[in-house]
Structure formats: structure tokens, C-alpha cells
Amino acid sequence: MHHAALPLPELDQAARIALQYPLAEPMPYSHYRGLSLSSHFQPIFSIAHGRAVGYEGLVRARHADGRTESPATLLAMPKDGRECLELDRTCRTLHMHNFARQASGHAWLFLNLNSQYLVSERPDIGFTRTLLRATGLPAHRLVIEIIESEVRDQVQLKQFIRHFRELGCLIAIDDFGAGHSNFDRIWDLEPDIVKIDRRLIQDASHSARVERILNGLVSLLHEAGCLVVVEGVESEHEALLAIAANADMVQGFHFAKPQPCLIDPTGVAETFARLRRGQQWQSGKRSADLQHYSRGIEGLFQQARADFAAHQQFAQSSALLFSDPRTVRCYLLDEAGYQVSPSVYPLHYQQRLNLRFAPLLCGDHANWSHKHYHFRALKQPGVIQVSRPYLSIADSRMCITLSQTVHVGGLLRVFCCDLDWQDR
Structure with a gap:
């Protein structure tokens, strides 16, 4: 040419x-x-x-x-x-x-x-x-x-x-x-x-x-x-x-x-169609993995919630969840999103807490109403909610949160449990 x-x-x-x-x-x-x-x-x-x-x-x-x-x-x-x-x-x-x-x-x-x-x-x-x-x-x-x-x-x-x-x-x-x-x-x-x-x-x-x-x-x-x-x-x-x-x-x-x-x-349209299907499959798999990850602890979560409804001893009830090593903290919120209990940590996790984030570790009177695990629990009372992985401000680590409403003493509360979710 x-x-x-x-x-x-x-x-x-x-x-x-x-x-x-x-x-x-x-x-x-x-x-x-x-x-x-x-x-x-x-x-x-x-x-x-x-x-x-x-x-x-x-x-x-x-x-x-x-x-x-x-x-x-x-x-x-x-x-x-x-x-x-x-x-x-x-x-x-x-x-x-x-x-x-x-x-x-x-x-x-x-x-x-x-x-x-x-x-x-x-x-x-x-x-x-x-x-x-x-x-x-x-x-x-x-x-x-x-x-x-x-x-x-x-x-x-x-x-x-x-x-x-x-x-x-x-x-x-x-x-x-x-x-x-x-x-x-x-x-x-x-x-x-x-x-x-x-x-x-x-x-x-x-x-x-x-x-x-x-x-x-x-x-x-x-x-x-x-x-x-x-x-x-x-x-x-x-x-x-x-x-x-x-x-x-x-x-x-x-x-x-x-x-x-x-x-x-040639064939690039089919390539992208296949990639889009693959991404949808991966997204579905991630969602299934999340459900599978939380499902093993949902029974313990229900026991702890029921124990709290019966005895109103939050720390004692939360301890039922600590037999699962994935549990990192439990806390209780009111309808307005305010934390009405101290955060309760299992012993194995207390030893790993990073004191560099000490100003954020105490959740007393913090308000979590802007968090999806709070408003979703209120929207569907009595149903366990499982959040997507997110960065917890409490210790700057990735976690997922299980949350569910519970009635105690005529008041509506949201029982929350965070599970460790590092890059998996």
C-alpha cells in the first residue's frame, strides 16, 4: 500500500x-x-x-x-x-x-x-x-x-x-x-x-x-x-x-x-453478553455466600434475642453468641436509633481491639438510625436482617450486621450482632 x-x-x-x-x-x-x-x-x-x-x-x-x-x-x-x-x-x-x-x-x-x-x-x-x-x-x-x-x-x-x-x-x-x-x-x-x-x-x-x-x-x-x-x-x-x-x-x-x-x-457482542451473565452469576453467588455465612449463626442469634426478651440481661444474652468465633460485638438500639446498651465484645475479640480507634469504641448514646440494619429491622419487625459487608466505624474493620426487633418491657428495641468479614 x-x-x-x-x-x-x-x-x-x-x-x-x-x-x-x-x-x-x-x-x-x-x-x-x-x-x-x-x-x-x-x-x-x-x-x-x-x-x-x-x-x-x-x-x-x-x-x-x-x-x-x-x-x-x-x-x-x-x-x-x-x-x-x-x-x-x-x-x-x-x-x-x-x-x-x-x-x-x-x-x-x-x-x-x-x-x-x-x-x-x-x-x-x-x-x-x-x-x-x-x-x-x-x-x-x-x-x-x-x-x-x-x-x-x-x-x-x-x-x-x-x-x-x-x-x-x-x-x-x-x-x-x-x-x-x-x-x-x-x-x-x-x-x-x-x-x-x-x-x-x-x-x-x-x-x-x-x-x-x-x-x-x-x-x-x-x-x-x-x-x-x-x-x-x-x-x-x-x-x-x-x-x-x-x-x-x-x-x-x-x-x-x-x-x-x-x-x-467479530463476536464482541456475544463476549459482552457472556461477561454480563458472568457478573450477574458472581453477584448472585456473593449474595448466596453472604446468606450462607450468616445462616450458621442465625439460630444462636434467635436464642440470644429470645433470652434477652425473657430476662432483659443484654450482656448475658449476648454471651450466647460468643461461642461462634465470627461474632465481634453485640449492641442494642432504640426505635430512634440510639444505642441504649454498651457494646459487648467476646473475650477473644477484646484482645484484638485496636486502641488507635479508642474514641469510637464506646457506642453509648451513639445514633445509628442512618444505618440500613436499623431501618430495615424496623421496616420488617420480627425478621432477621443481614446487611451487606461494610466498614465498621467502631474498629475500622469490615463486618456484616444481623439485626432484628425485640419487645422488652413494652418498648421496641433492635438487637444487633456484628460478624467479622475480612477480605474473603
Whole structure:
């Protein structure tokens, strides 16, 4: 195949030069310091739609003898901000021409801009507008990716983002969750899409704690009005974690590697359908595991509750539960959610209490009405409620809570028992 070389544009002429390359030419490439630069595109898949909805443009560099050069080495070649911006514009021009030459439907093109040099060099902001006109690519199909932690001049960055928005482009924050990412930047910049750094999904595949962090992060980004892409998905397990976290899109080698041509792999819809079924099965299994975990102690719980109703000796009644080593504390709440008994701990757990959390260990007069185990027990009197695992403020450990109403002395109380639930 013949390739048309795109000459390296001068900064003050880049917009004009970009107009000189008609879309009739197939798959152009550029030269840069003895290297031949070409475009590769990695699909970004919608989990719900089961198909590619966007492609990230990635640069590939090759020597004249055919040897490849790493993108990191290429991006380290510029000596100053001006040269960095020059390379950045060369890559953008290359990717947009190559993307526009291919059938892409309504898919987005994700382009990573070096926002640090966009700010420091304060270049002509008409470059992207002219490039859009030259390629015929509608602005609403261009997603501008920035790494927010790179930029110190927040005011100038916001001006550039405003410019791209006025063009009609979408804004994405890349590598969120890595380095010095801050949520205040999310509130301030209001991106349309946030791409979560690949390190987070990798760590989540080995740690239930990080998995919970990932779930919470996706939920918080959704509350901020952002769509979420999980990057770096390289295994089925990681794909299931991304789906369980309620991410909107995924990107990674597990689904497709970057290629010069735009691809939407055959059978990918079936792959996502299978993954969604797998995640539903895992969710059902987790719920069944939780029920199985608590079922073995429900008999003891009923005995302790009945003993308390009969004798009104809370500590004595709670001790019936301590024969099960999973029990970590018992406590009694009133209808308003106030704790009306001291927390009672088994001896084996007292020895493990972390005194660093001593201010929180005493639950006297604390109010737990905002907790699901309290209001669910009141909503269904006489029925044992089993909470989902959560972090207990009492000792900063994961637990689940069994709760049930009980009548004593004409008063309605909620009998509660916490079970240890470490990362299982």
C-alpha cells in the first residue's frame, strides 16, 4: 500500500498545511527526526452496547531499517515546550487524517493532548478548528483527553477546555486515579468522560479493598456527571470487575490491541453478553455466600434475642453468641436509633481491639438510625436482617450486621450482632 507522508508542520503554518492533504490519500504517515510515524487505533467498548463506540489514536514510530521505537522514547525527544507542542500537533494531524479516511460510523476519536505544553506555550487555538475542517470530522466525534495532574496553570487550562467545548468536542480526563489526581479538578473541569488509570483495575484484581475503592470511585464519578472508561483491561477477571463496578466503557488488550485499521472484533457482542451473565452469576453467588455465612449463626442469634426478651440481661444474652468465633460485638438500639446498651465484645475479640480507634469504641448514646440494619429491622419487625459487608466505624474493620426487633418491657428495641468479614 502506498503511504502519503505528512510533512512536519511549522507551528505558525500548521493549520494551513493541514488543509493540503486530501482525504483521497490512504493512511498517511509522518516523518520525525529519522522516524516514520503512523497511527494505531485501540477500540473503546460500551459494556451495555457490546460494541466499539470510540477509538484512541496512538502513535507508532519506526526506523528506516524497520526497527520500532517505543512511544516513550519518541515523546522524550523534544527538547523544549515548543518542540513538544510541534510533535503533539504532528500526532494529532496524523491521527485525525487516518481516522477520517476509514468507515467509523458515529464512533468517537480519542486524542491525547499534551495539556502541559498547550498551557505553557499558549499556541494558536484555531489549530484544531482548522484540522476538523480539513478532515471533515464533526467536532462532536472528537474527544480531547488531558491528564489533569500535569497542569499547574488551572485558569489557562480551563480556557483551552472552554475553547474545545465551544468547538463541540468532548473532554476526557485520562489516567485518573494515578499520581496526584484530585477530585476537585473533576468538579472544576467538569469532564464528559473520565478514564480510570489501568493500575487501579490491576490492583483490584488482587485486592478486595481496592475493588471496593474502584466501585466507589465509579459511583462518585457518575454522581459528578461523568461517563467512566476503565483502561488496561487485560483479563476476563478484570473485565468482570469493571462491569461489577458499573463502568460504562472498557479498553484493553483483553478485547482488542491497537491496530492501524479501525476494528470492531467479530463476536464482541456475544463476549459482552457472556461477561454480563458472568457478573450477574458472581453477584448472585456473593449474595448466596453472604446468606450462607450468616445462616450458621442465625439460630444462636434467635436464642440470644429470645433470652434477652425473657430476662432483659443484654450482656448475658449476648454471651450466647460468643461461642461462634465470627461474632465481634453485640449492641442494642432504640426505635430512634440510639444505642441504649454498651457494646459487648467476646473475650477473644477484646484482645484484638485496636486502641488507635479508642474514641469510637464506646457506642453509648451513639445514633445509628442512618444505618440500613436499623431501618430495615424496623421496616420488617420480627425478621432477621443481614446487611451487606461494610466498614465498621467502631474498629475500622469490615463486618456484616444481623439485626432484628425485640419487645422488652413494652418498648421496641433492635438487637444487633456484628460478624467479622475480612477480605474473603
